[in-house]
Structures are given as structure tokens and as C-alpha cells.
Amino acid sequence: MIQPGLRDALEGWITALGAIGGRAGNTCDAYRHDVLGFLEFMQRHRGTGLGVAALGDLTLSDMRAWMAHERGRGVGARSLARALSAVKTFTGWMAEREGFDPTAILSVRSPRYRASMPRPLDEEAALAMIGAVEAQGAEGWIAARDAAVVTLLYGCGLRISEALGLSGGDHPLGASLRIIGKGGKERVVPVLPAARDAVAAYVALCPHPVTGTGPLFMGVRGGALNPRQISKVMERARGQLGLPATATPHAMRHSFATHLLNAGGDLRAIQELLGHSSLSTTQVYTGVDTARLMEVYDKAHPRA
CATH class of the missing domain: 1.10.443.10 (Intergrase catalytic core)
Incomplete structure (x- = not known):
């Protein structure tokens, strides 16, 4: 299971996004959902409880496994790019506080997607x-x-x-x-x-x-x-x-x-x-x- 310390850290980050970063409530909810989904996958993927220390041990291979899993269950490139952005932001925030190297996560390339054009009515x-x-x-x-x-x-x-x-x-x-x-x-x-x-x-x-x-x-x-x-x-x-x-x-x-x-x-x-x-x-x-x-x-x- 995801250890309490990591869950508390996630909630602390979400609170900071709203109070300091000025993010809207819906945005914070979406970020929480994305990062929690990522952490739950990593817990299953690694087969052990996932805590704060384990976040710093994740590898590029772990990240690729998560992204492949997401695409395999039908997540589109735009949604995956948003989730990856949330994961990177959370990881960077954690790395500053815990002192680990976040390179393996931050170096992952975002999937490419074509931005959709607005479709106005006449x-x-x-x-x-x-x-x-x-x-x-x-x-x-x-x-x-x-x-x-x-x-x-x-x-x-x-x-x-x-x-x-x-x-x-x-x-x-x-x-x-x-x-x-x-x-x-x-x-x-x-x-x-x-x-x-x-x-x-x-x-x-x-x-x-x-x-x-x-x-x-x-x-x-x-x-x-x-x-x-x-x-x-x-x-x-x-x-x-x-x-x-x-x-x-x-x-x-x-x-x-x-x-x-x-x-x-x-x-x-x-x-x-x-x-x-x-x-x-x-x-x-x-x-x-x-x-x-x-x-x-x-x-x-x-x-x-």
C-alpha cells in the first residue's frame, strides 16, 4: 500500500498548489487523481509498499512501464501528458524537501499530441x-x-x-x-x-x-x-x-x-x-x- 507519509505529502502538495500556486479546485482535484493513480501503479508494479524514499528510487524503466500501462488502458496522449506533468511537478516538489535526485522522472519525454483547434459556432x-x-x-x-x-x-x-x-x-x-x-x-x-x-x-x-x-x-x-x-x-x-x-x-x-x-x-x-x-x-x-x-x-x- 502507499505509505501514510507519502499520502500526507501528496495532500501537502495539493494544499500548496491551491494556497500558494493559486490553482483552481478542479485543477487540484485532477492533479491529485493523476498522481494518486501513478503512485498506486508504482506500488503494484514494484510489489512493495511505496513510501517517500521509494519515490527517489524510481527508474526510467519504471516510468516507461507506467506510461505503457496508461496507453494500454486507452488513455490518450493529451491526458497522459497532463498526468505526466502532474507527476513531474509533484516529484520536483518532493525532491526539494527530501533531497533525492528526481532526474529519472523529470527526464521522461511527454507524449506528442496535436492540439485540437477550437470549433466555434457561426x-x-x-x-x-x-x-x-x-x-x-x-x-x-x-x-x-x-x-x-x-x-x-x-x-x-x-x-x-x-x-x-x-x-x-x-x-x-x-x-x-x-x-x-x-x-x-x-x-x-x-x-x-x-x-x-x-x-x-x-x-x-x-x-x-x-x-x-x-x-x-x-x-x-x-x-x-x-x-x-x-x-x-x-x-x-x-x-x-x-x-x-x-x-x-x-x-x-x-x-x-x-x-x-x-x-x-x-x-x-x-x-x-x-x-x-x-x-x-x-x-x-x-x-x-x-x-x-x-x-x-x-x-x-x-x-x-
Whole structure:
């Protein structure tokens, strides 16, 4: 079994990630899951209890065995790269405290994978999605709630976790919202009148009291709305509209960025609105609408 000292060290690292590193709760949970899975494999692979000292004894062969095991059970290259990153970060943190050489683990190459391009909806489909989501609601206040959430995703470029993380104290929405995103990164996003109106319409119909300390968006019983509910209602809506499976809540955020860029928005401004820490992350949107770019080029260039 994994010895208590190593489990305690893992929890200490997770706590440090959240408190000092500013990592979001979901990120910390994913890292814990990845590293715990790694440690459990190593315990089985080596056939002995795994403690802090044993972590420093792991070899390149041990690492290759773990990666082969993960790929053998169907873990994709992107997910394995994320897990390896978590393992390396944890190992480096442990090595600083315990004084062992982490080279065998840190030298393992991450599997290559092709970064997937964002798949935004076109402007007509994005607006149709909001209307179709609203039409799915069994009750008026639920329909208004779902439409308000999706309007925020598209109108403000929010992640689903950011939209559902809003509190009643954020209502009524002003001209802008202060959002705490991934890694505790803070940004200010403008709020369109349509988004303010959608949220106000939901609050007016909501049967549960919207308090300053409670969630803004609530489920049927009054607790915080589960993001899965928005995914499900969008799934039904995209079936009705004939849209692909990529028409998810996150696609509305992609659509926000792509449509701003297509309209001439500055890439660095869009980076700030999305809360990306690196411009390279935002630059992926420049490759989304190549066909449209070539069409504009052919029509506008004087030598065309």
C-alpha cells in the first residue's frame, strides 16, 4: 500500500498548489487523481509498499512501464501528458524537501499530441443556440436560467465554471464583471445589455431567494446549478438545430473569441477578455477561420 507519509505529502502538495500556486479546485482535484493513480501503479508494479524514499528510487524503466500501462488502458496522449506533468511537478516538489535526485522522472519525454483547434459556432448558430436552449426549459424560470447562462458564455466569453461561480451579490449585473479564472487570474469583462437583461429576467422568475452569499444560478432545489445541466440542455438544443457534438458550453466561449477576432478585434485585447495567461493560447483562434480569411484576401487585395 502507499505509505501514510507519502499520502500526507501528496495532500501537502495539493494544499500548496491551491494556497500558494493559486490553482483552481478542479485543477487540484485532477492533479491529485493523476498522481494518486501513478503512485498506486508504482506500488503494484514494484510489489512493495511505496513510501517517500521509494519515490527517489524510481527508474526510467519504471516510468516507461507506467506510461505503457496508461496507453494500454486507452488513455490518450493529451491526458497522459497532463498526468505526466502532474507527476513531474509533484516529484520536483518532493525532491526539494527530501533531497533525492528526481532526474529519472523529470527526464521522461511527454507524449506528442496535436492540439485540437477550437470549433466555434457561426454567429447565426450561436444565437439560435441561445433561443433553442430557452425553449427546452420545462418551467419558465428554468428556461430563463438556462438562456441566461448560455448568453453569458457567448456574450462575455466565460467558462461554464466562471458563469456558475457567480454569486447573488453579482446581481444586478453592471457594465462589467470581475471574474476570477484559472489559476486565480483576475480579469474584468464587459457585459452586454442582452446578458444583463437575460440574467435580470431569470432572477425575476426564480422561485428561490437570490442572496448575496448564495449562488446566482440555482438548481431545482435551490442549490448551486450543476454544470452538467447546461451541457444536457445544450445537447438537446443542438439535436434540434442539427449542430455537431462540438456545440458544447465551451464552444460558446470559442465563438465569442472567434467572432470578435473576425470583426477586427485586437488579439491582445481578446487575450485579456478570455483570461489567457499566454498570448500563444489565444493565437489558436487565428487559425480557426482560414477559409474566410482567404476569401477576404481574394476580394480586397489590389493584386487579386
